[in-house]
Amino acid sequence: MNRELIVRSTPEAVDFALLKDGKLTELHKEEDNNNFSVGDIFLAKIRKPVTGLNAAFVNVGYEKDAFLHYHDLGPQLSSMLKFIKKVRMGKLKDFTLKDFPSEKDIDKNGSINDVLKANQSLLVQIVKEPISTKGPRISSELSIAGRYLVMVPFSDRVSVSQKIASKEEKDRLIRLVKSIKPKGFGVIIRTVAEGKKVAELDKDLQNLLVKWTNMCKKLHKAHHPSKVLMELNRASSILRDVFNDSFTGIHIDDETLYNQIKDYVHEIAPEKESIVKQYTGSAPIFEKFGIERQIKTSFGRTASMSRGAYLVIEHTEALHVIDVNSGNRSNKAKNQEDTALEVNLLAASEIARQLRLRDMGGIIVVDFIDMIRGEHRRKLFDHLRDEMKDDRAKHKILPPSKFGLVQITRQRVRPEMNIKTSEENPNATGEEVEAPIVLIDKIHSDVERIVKGKQANNGIILNIHPFIAAYLTKGFPSIRSKWFKTYKKWIKIQPRDAYTYLEYRFKDKDGKTLNP
Numbered sequence: 175m176n177r178e179l180i181v182r183s184t185p186e187a188v189d190f191a192l193l194k195d196g197k198l199t200e201l202h203k204e205e206d207n208n209n210f211s212v213g214d215i216f217l218a219k220i221r222k223p224v225t226g227l228n229a230a231f232v233n234v235g236y237e238k239d240a241f242l243h244y245h246d247l248g249p250q251l252s253s254m255l256k257f258i259k260k261v262r263m264g265k266l267k268d269f270t271l272k273d274f275p276s277e278k279d280i281d282k283n284g285s286i287n288d289v290l291k292a293n294q295s296l297l298v299q300i301v302k303e304p305i306s307t308k309g310p311r312i313s314s315e316l317s318i319a320g321r322y323l324v325m326v327p328f329s330d331r332v333s334v335s336q337k338i339a340s341k342e343e344k345d346r347l348i349r350l351v352k353s354i355k356p357k358g359f360g361v362i363i364r365t366v367a368e369g370k371k372v373a374e375l376d377k378d379l380q381n382l383l384v385k386w387t388n389m390c391k392k393l394h395k396a397h398h399p400s401k402v403l404m405e406l407n408r409a410s411s412i413l414r415d416v417f418n419d420s421f422t423g424i425h426i427d428d429e430t431l432y433n434q435i436k437d438y439v440h441e442i443a444p445e446k447e448s449i450v451k452q453y454t455g456s457a458p459i460f461e462k463f464g465i466e467r468q469i470k471t472s473f474g475r476t477a478s479m480s481r482g483a484y485l486v487i488e489h490t491e492a493l494h495v496i497d498v499n500s501g502n503r504s505n506k507a508k509n510q511e512d513t514a515l516e517v518n519l520l521a522a523s524e525i526a527r528q529l530r531l532r533d534m535g536g537i538i539v540v541d542f543i544d545m546i547r548g549e550h551r552r553k554l555f556d557h558l559r560d561e562m563k564d565d566r567a568k569h570k571i572l573p574p575s576k577f578g579l580v581q582i583t584r585q586r587v588r589p590e591m592n593i594k595t596s597e598e599n600p601n602a603t604g605e606e607v608e609a610p611i612v613l614i615d616k617i618h619s620d621v622e623r624i625v626k627g628k629q630a631n632n633g634i635i636l637n638i639h640p641f642i643a644a645y646l647t648k649g650f651p652s653i654r655s656k657w658f659k660t661y662k663k664w665i666k667i668q669p670r671d672a673y674t675y676l677e678y679r680f681k682d683k684d685g686k687t688l689n690p
Contacts (some may be wrong), residue, residue, distance in 0.1 A: 238304070498540065
């Protein structure tokens with residue numbers, strides 16, 4: 175498996191595309207005006223506690239107050255409030271917490287009015303970015319993420335990622351971290367720490383302590399509200415979370431970003447620094463790596479799969495619904511049950527990709543093709559879980575119901591990635607149609623199905639708009655020539671002036687319509 179990160183810089187934003195064996199799996203956008211990224215820490219002020227919600231509204235500088243629920247306060251809230259007060263008053267200069275006396279944990283089933291008051295200062299961290307009409311969601315249980323470790327101030331607990339399967343490795347990592355962990359800080363050991371030596375873990379921990387100290391130095395003079403610790407830029411945070419030995423290339427089209435990312439890779443994996451390259455080609459970087467085409471074909475109401483199968487993705491206020499369709503699929507499966515299993519397994523892989531690509535969150539209901547055999551439903555469930563293992567968002571998958579429905583819940587911390595793929599129809603005012611690049615892919619799929627079917631025995635003629643006909647036949651090798659080389663069938667292309675821009679039909683030599 176090869177992974178690549180492609181970074182495109184524009185005056186308004188920076189786009190990040192994560193490729194897995196050349197296929198687009200994640201797409202992120204970092205806008206210059208996004209001041210409330212997940213992981214940012216603010217010195218904020220309580221606006222007012224609300225007893226009925228057992229929560230407080232907090233002024234973090236956004237147009238709408240952030241929401242802080244009692245369960246997001248963290249058990250060590252009293253210790254943090256005491257610490258902030260002393261630092262703000264200038265009575266505490268040592269930020270290491272080794273001599274800081276901790277307070278008693280708050281009652282996990284207590285009331286917001288017992289622990290917080292209006293106009294009180296506290297540190298909060300963004301855990302969910304502003305979405306739609308809602309302000310950011312925050313937590314006062316702080317965590318500072320590094321490459322291998324996550325440091326939790328005012329705690330002493332050491333825990334390890336559940337994704338590390340080996341009990342011996344878990345015990346080894348916990349033992350090492352306990353030997354280097356400073357007093358007053360808890361540590362969560364990340365999955366990528368597996369197999370690492372104590373020196374690497376200690377270096378990461380020392381970097382986190384420097385971040386904490388620098389943040390605390392700002393508290394004395396900071397006004398309310400203000401950002402006191404900024405999460406890494408999106409490129410660095412992506413690399414921090416997913417970077418491993420399978421990365422074969424990181425390509426950036428901006429010199430400043432190139433230098434920043436190269437420095438970060440040198441810090442976390444010096445042996446991989448050579449894979450960071452500045453792109454200087456004449457073609458736009460997303461076109462060079464085939465990302466623009468994948469964006470056009472992957473977003474929108476339908477998502478195509480191989481041999482005619484496709485997904486229909488609908489969004490409602492409460493949930494997302496995905497319908498799996500086999501299309502006019504011709505295959506060599508022995509029976510309908512085997513066909514259903516084949517399409518469903520294909521769909522499960524594409525659904526896992528679509529959830530990450532669009533960053534869909536909340537409740538997702540998938541209507542798979544009905545399967546009678548229990549072992550087939552279990553195989554589908556296991557396959558979907560395996561495909562979603564790489565998904566960094568917290569998620570839960572329920573087994574298929576008797577009706578073939580699978581329910582998924584997936585954490586949403588940022589607005590969903592929504593890209594418009596339709597374009598204005600040049601033949602009709604105000605009407606929108608699929609992008610032409612999507613049309614070429616659809617024609618190619620139709621050609622494949624017709625050639626593999628029995629309809630191709632009496633020749634194939636493609637009637638199409640003159641502009642598209644020219645696109646298919648011009649150049650060397652032309653798209654039609656590539657079809658001939660692949661399928662050993664010559665397709666006659668006849669321009670039709672009466673056709674709309676994106677209209678086309680397949681016929682045989684006798685004028686009979688061929689249905690893909």
